[in-house]
Amino acid sequence: MGAVLGVFSLASWVPCLCGGASCLLCSCCPNSKNSTVTRLIYAFILFLGTIVCCIMFHEGMETQLKKIPGFCDEGLKTKVADTILDKHCDVLVRYKAVYRINFALAVFFFAFFLLMLKVKTSKDPRAAIHNGFWFFKIAAIVGIMVGSFYIPGGHFTTAWFFIGMVGAAFFILIQLVLLVDFAHSWNESWVNRMEEGNPRCWYAALLSVTSMFYILSIISVVLLYTYYTKPDGCTENKFFISFNLILCIVVSIMSIHPKIQEHQPRSGLLQSSIITLYTMYLTWSAMSNEPDHSCSPGLLSIIMHMTSPTLAPANATALAPTPAAPSQSGPSLNKENFIGLVVFVLSLLYSRRKKPLPDPGSARILALKIASAMPAIAK
Template identity: 70%
Template sequence: VPCLCSGASCLLCRCCPNSKNSTVTRLVYAFLLLLSTALACIMLAPGMEEQLKKIPGFCDEGLHTQIPHLNGFVSCDVFVGYRAVYRVSFAMAMFFFILSLLMIQVKTSNDPRAAVHNGFWFFKIAAIVAIMVGAFYIPEGPFTRAWFVIGIFGASCFILIQLVLLVDFAHSWNESWVDRMDEGNTKCWYAALLFCTSLFYALSLVFIVLFYVFYTKPDDCIENKFFISINLILCIAVSVVSILPKVQEHHPRSGLLQSSMITLYTMYLTWSAMSNEPERNCNPSLLNIITQIAAPTVVPENTTVVPATPAPPKSLQWWDAQSVVGLVIFVLCLLYSSIRSSSNSQVNKLTLSGSDSAILEETVGTGSGAGDEEVRRVVDNEKDGVQYSYAFFHFMLFLASLYIMMTLTNWYSPDADFKTMTSKWPAVWMKITSSWVCLLLYLWTLVAPLVLTNRDFS
């Protein structure tokens, strides 16, 4: 209990190697967000609607009843899981938003508010539970509609920030390897650049072929044909632009490694969009694709194949391949940003750290001797200055909570009828738009030095 009321260093000092307080604290917050994500997933599990209907306000007249504000007959168990996800995400989002406001202008760990950020875990967990329980008693109607609008805006901002950091990471990776190539062992680093670039383009080409084979039909799936073709053309275009002499003149570090990475990520977003399409004829399951690749079935010429018609869903579920893969990628990105050293440039950009000089001023030896180091194993490295913006870190987790909510509920509108609510077209367009925004951001980083000649982009 005393550890639950103190800092993150006390929570993990016995089970973690030597680390910094700024890193351990972010790990704990990331773990709390992951727990809430798991809880939201449980709310969508089959059979949970029987338990959720017992909560006052969720299904006022019991299960399998008509919902007044929706068009047509919709069973309560169809979307009660989505309502529960909204409440869980609301609790986490409000928790992180309040902390974000509370942590504005915290400069060092000596600030009393820093103790709230790095400690008092028992009270913070109790606050999360209290907000979450209270959220389940919020009346339906205006709350869901308002929270849907906030979720759309917040999740879109989170996606945009992720895309900006992805483009920045691609450029940073290329610059790092080119610098090492210039320092020495040129052949080794050149081979590494060539290998990664070739691997990314080869994987992208394989994905494009698989997309045309499994996600298009000769006389159907027009949307998928458009998505694949337009993204293929755009990826080729940005790759060509990245090696144009004029671009190379103003941006010497521009190259095909960044383009190949952006191309591969665009192919992932394209697959994610197509995998959300409601038409099963144009959206085969991942298991079905693997089965066809492993054991292709030869159909006689005169045989008419009747596609299986899936049964109407008893409840709205998110358990499909693209949602699982998307959440896994999000979890990995979140853990990466949490466990990396505070001096890492990518974390600095994510958390808007003040300056590189402040990051490099580590205070490992300040206020702790060798004996104390062996006992605590986690040191306060923020006495002279915080390693990241507390306020922006919590704001990012606030946006992440909204992104998780919209991902699990397939970006559905609470005012939609049953047919619209079971459709995943909003998720399709969000994913495909994200791919276009990613390509546009990358293209802008290539042409910006040509357009804004009076600025220094080095």
């Protein structure tokens, strides 16, 4: 009886899957606008795709697939692209699977990007497609993902490797846009409160937060020089740490320059301090994925050395981990990548709550702020 009631309960959701986004989440957020809920659903789809990529990238996934009787045997090898040559179903895991999953998501979102061009109001007929028909959208995503695994490899894998590099650069730029916008909104909010009343309190708070970000940035630079460089090596690491540090100093000085203040009175050191700290994070993220383990100690080894100072430096040859044999399936998902995943999720959530810029003047102001943040992509 309970199963029958459950079936009818699920059946009641079928119209919602073919209808608007607000119908799907009306029980969770009844007061939300349809467009807001739509953005949240699209963000959740992207986040869910990222989680699937992390699962498929895990080293143990191939082992688990091999335990399924017949899954990696002759029956599958004759059907799925590249598995004739791959003895261990590696096309279904690791970076090859990640490329195909992200290819499917890219095709889906790019198709809707083209569909929604010049759509400005919810009264446009295309807006109904954007805000509804979720059953068909999810079915389309799943279908594209399944079909992507039948794409022959070779040139596809190589092409998506370069597309991924270019896309990563644009992704960092988008994160910078969101971060600069967040920093500017934060600074503007506190400055307005400082002007409305109790200026000493808000000025002290603004100064404290700015100082904290700069102190964290200085600590990051010291740690990078300590653990990611050596007196007789790691030349590239030394160069990028020094280069990014110099650019951050220049940007910090420019943010309080009279000419900048004339065009952007609310520009200040808070924005520069946040961008400086983010730049140090990007520098660390790049160096933590360096193949040379002597110049790229693991995060765990650094923490162990900091808690036990009697040990040799984490980047010393004595403690440098023995390089493992290169994996035929690509690099591994390390602990440092999860920090990047957290940054990605926070950026995604923040982007969902933002509204379009109200006028071209705001766009020019944002462009000036982005220009001051460009050192962060030099990693």
